[in-house]
Amino acid sequence: MSSRQRDPQPQVSDPWWTYAQGAAAALAQGIEPPEVAVYGPILQDDEYAYLCTNAWTSRLLAGDGTYRHTTLMALGSAKFMVGMLAAQGIINHRRRKAARREAVPSWQLHRDSTVILTDRRLICTGSDGNLIDFWFGRVTEFYPDLRARSIVVAFGDECAPLRIDGPAVPAIALWAAVGIYGHRWINDARLHALVPADYHAARPPVADPRPDPQQWIQAKIQQRAALN
Structure with missing residues (x-):
């Protein structure tokens, strides 16, 4: 051997x-x-x-790669609306990245x-x-x-x-x-x-x-x- x-x-x-x-x-x-x-x-x-x-x-x-898409609804000035859309884009971008990251298989549910x-x-x-x-x-x-x-x-x-x-x-x-x-x-x-x-x-x-x-x-x- x-x-x-x-x-x-x-x-x-x-x-x-x-x-x-x-x-x-x-x-x-x-x-x-x-x-x-x-x-x-x-x-x-x-x-x-x-x-x-x-x-x-x-x-x-x-994970399955899905995430909840956020749509912010509000009324206001053009400047306010631009800022709201930017915030909405940032939120959805972060959720999309997190969903993609979770879609990659990894060892989970660790326990004794x-x-x-x-x-x-x-x-x-x-x-x-x-x-x-x-x-x-x-x-x-x-x-x-x-x-x-x-x-x-x-x-x-x-x-x-x-x-x-x-x-x-x-x-x-x-x-x-x-x-x-x-x-x-x-x-x-x-x-x-x-x-x-x-x-x-x-x-x-x-x-x-x-x-x-x-x-x-x-x-x-x-x-x-x-x-x-």
Whole structure:
């Protein structure tokens, strides 16, 4: 395994990294993960929770580019009317600029969220404090970045992309990958730093098809901006 793929491994004590490596090693040996108790969300009869923690979440959102056009109505001298029209133009110009700025997608709704991983979904706190379900079966794109402790998950046109940041990302990324890929999670080169080296030594190298997460984010921002 190349040193590049092992780079994300921290050099100091890191409980979340240690936990994720231990869980990955157990999964690689076919050991079933232990369940954790969660309180609040009602799980399905055959659904199992594997992780409950806290992390920072945000959503990639954009405005629709519209704004309220102001028309000032008043009677007065010609000088007064000219000044009023100038003020109206300034107000509308500022609103138009603000609408254009808000139409550019950006990460919004930042919050410290409860994050729960089950074998079927990712659950996290929404902007209103209620829990939101993100079902693994609806994921269209998955970008874990262990070095940056960040994950981006997209759901096509169903809802806005979700980003998760924080120390617990190695564990969140692992369980999300298991939920998305099943046993094939171990083939994801972006997670190889979590898997024991001797496991990879017995397998042929797997190509790393990932785009850079930051490039993906910028591409999505440009695509959404072009639609507005």
